[in-house]
Amino acid sequence: MLTDDACAAQLRSARLRVTRPRVAVMRAVHAHPHADTDTVLRLTRHEVPDVSQQTVYDVLSALTSAGLIRRIQPTGHVSRYESRIGDNHHHVVCRSCGAIGDVDCAVGAAPCLNASDDHGFVIDEAEVVYWGLCPDCRR
Ligand SMILES: [Zn+2]
Numbered sequence: 445m446l447t448d449d450a451c452a453a454q455l456r457s458a459r460l461r462v463t464r465p466r467v468a469v470m471r472a473v474h475a476h477p478h479a480d481t482d483t484v485l486r487l488t489r490h491e492v493p494d495v496s497q498q499t500v501y502d503v504l505s506a507l508t509s510a511g512l513i514r515r516i517q518p519t520g521h522v523s524r525y526e527s528r529i530g531d532n533h534h535h536v537v538c539r540s541c542g543a544i545g546d547v548d549c550a551v552g553a554a555p556c557l558n559a560s561d562d563h564g565f566v567i568d569e570a571e572v573v574y575w576g577l578c579p580d581c582r583r
């Protein structure tokens with residue numbers, strides 16, 4: 445569990461003011477990887493009961509822009525948030541229920557996939573979504 449002090453330090457390092465909603469949202473995302481906005485809202489209200497939905501949306505967007513959390517949005521599914529950032533990991537997504545799992549870099553280090561045509565770009569990241577059915581949905 446991420447402590448309040450650790451949250452505050454991360455917020456300060458990103459030059460964000462330390463507020464109770466920001467700390468609560470960070471703790472929620474750390475404790476529940478790939479949580480969607482509704483889940484983050486519910487968890488945040490455990491700690492800050494009077495927080496508004498708009499505030500939580502704004503905090504998620506500020507934390508994402510600051511690079512403290514990462515937003516993933518599989519096609520056809522709502523946005524999810526996670527605190528595992530900067531390691532170029534990928535995701536496996538269930539087509540049926542939307543369950544998400546982390547998948548480490550496919551081969552070696554980032555970008556771990558070679559583009560067949562790099563168009564002259566220096567590529568440092570590749571993002572892959574693996575689609576399929578999770579064990580529960582296969583039953
Ligand atoms: Zn599923």
Ligand SMILES: [Zn+2]
Nearest residue numbers: 526528545546
């Ligand atoms: Zn992830």
